[in-house]
Amino acid sequence: MYLGIDGEIALVVGASEGIGYESAKALLEEGADVLICSRNADNLKRAAASLKQATGRDARWFAADVTRAEDVQKLRAWVERETAHLDILVSAVGGSHRALFEALDDAAWLANYEFNVLGTVRVIRELLAALRRAPAARIVILGAAGARMPYPNQVVSNVHKAGLIALVKTLGAEFHKYNIRVNSVSPGRTMTGFWTKRIAGMSSAQGVPPEKIIEEFSHEIPMERFGKPEEIAPMVVFLASHKSSYMTCQSILVDGGISRGLI
Numbered sequence: 134m135y136l137g138i139d140g141e142i143a144l145v146v147g148a149s150e151g152i153g154y155e156s157a158k159a160l161l162e163e164g165a166d167v168l169i170c171s172r173n174a175d176n177l178k179r180a181a182a183s184l185k186q187a188t189g190r191d192a193r194w195f196a197a198d199v200t201r202a203e204d205v206q207k208l209r210a211w212v213e214r215e216t217a218h219l220d221i222l223v224s225a226v227g228g229s230h231r232a233l234f235e236a237l238d239d240a241a242w243l244a245n246y247e248f249n250v251l252g253t254v255r256v257i258r259e260l261l262a263a264l265r266r267a268p269a270a271r272i273v274i275l276g277a278a279g280a281r282m283p284y285p286n287q288v289v290s291n292v293h294k295a296g297l298i299a300l301v302k303t304l305g306a307e308f309h310k311y312n313i314r315v316n317s318v319s320p321g322r323t324m325t326g327f328w329t330k331r332i333a334g335m336s337s338a339q340g341v342p343p344e345k346i347i348e349e350f351s352h353e354i355p356m357e358r359f360g361k362p363e364e365i366a367p368m369v370v371f372l373a374s375h376k377s378s379y380m381t382c383q384s385i386l387v388d389g390g391i392s393r394g395l396i
């Protein structure tokens with residue numbers, strides 16, 4: 134299937150590893166010119182080298198922490214030096230926070246809000262002018278299956294990821310006047326560094342082998358396994374492409390069947 138994005142300019146935020154990295158790689162493979170961003174310059178250098186090795190193509194990078202407003206302003210200034218417009222913006226920053234309601238104070242709620250919602254809001258706000266300069270830009274936000282089927286013990290990220298779905302639906306309608314489409318991909322449990330670190334922590338805290346923890350988390354998933362980041366990236370690229378031209382305001386689950394609500 135020809136996606137029609139060769140030669141287009143994409144920015145992937147949260148691209149040094151995991152789903153963002155795989156999305157950047159898939160966009161490069163489809164011929165897009167890809168800019169990548171995350172907090173850590175060393176991680177970005179490693180990611181750019183790995184992308185070059187995998188695709189033969191260069192990804193220019195910029196280090197910025199989306200939880201810091203001034204960093205996102207610097208990201209905008211860098212993007213504007215690098216390109217006249219942006220065709221594609223992917224925001225892949227976020228994550229679930231395992232904690233019971235009673236363990237969360239205001240500071241924990243606000244920090245998670247900044248990580249899961251406000252960071253993406255800032256990125257879109259700062260890059261909107263560059264997206265508007267493209268003829269028909271697309272924004273793809275990484276949500277989470279937990280927003281559609283809230284898991285116990287992670288109330289704060291369930292609430293904030295649900296907010297992202299509302300953001301996508303609102304911006305998709307508001308930005309139509311700029312010919313910008315806005316969609317999101319909601320992954321289920323996907324084996325990225327996020328989970329390998331979490332599983333290692335749980336394994337040492339509980340004295341249980343990591344395989345046992347993976348088995349327990351996999352048990353609730355109809356496909357009985359975690360996803361791989363390269364199984365999420367194709368949906369990101371599809372929504373970022375011209376083949377999804379009649380789609381906006383949508384949140385698409387790629388979750389091995391874990392969320393099975395009828396609406």
Ligand SMILES: NC(=O)c1ccc[n+]([C@@H]2O[C@H](COP(=O)([O-])OP(=O)(O)OC[C@H]3O[C@@H](n4cnc5c(N)ncnc54)[C@H](OP(=O)(O)O)[C@@H]3O)[C@@H](O)[C@H]2O)c1
Pocket residue numbers: 146147148149150151152153170171172173174176177197198199200224225226227228229252275276277278279319320321322323324325326327328362
């Ligand atoms: N993995 C899953 O099971 C799963 C499930 C549901 C939803 N999701 C969603 O999918 C997205 C990607 O998840 P992932 O598992 O691929 O994450 P990950 O493996 O933890 O990677 C996160 C990426 O974001 C960067 N990053 C983290 N904090 C940042 C910040 N404040 N500012 C800028 N960059 C930042 C990291 O690089 P640096 O360390 O260099 O900053 C890294 O490149 C997230 O929105 C997540 O909520 C994932």
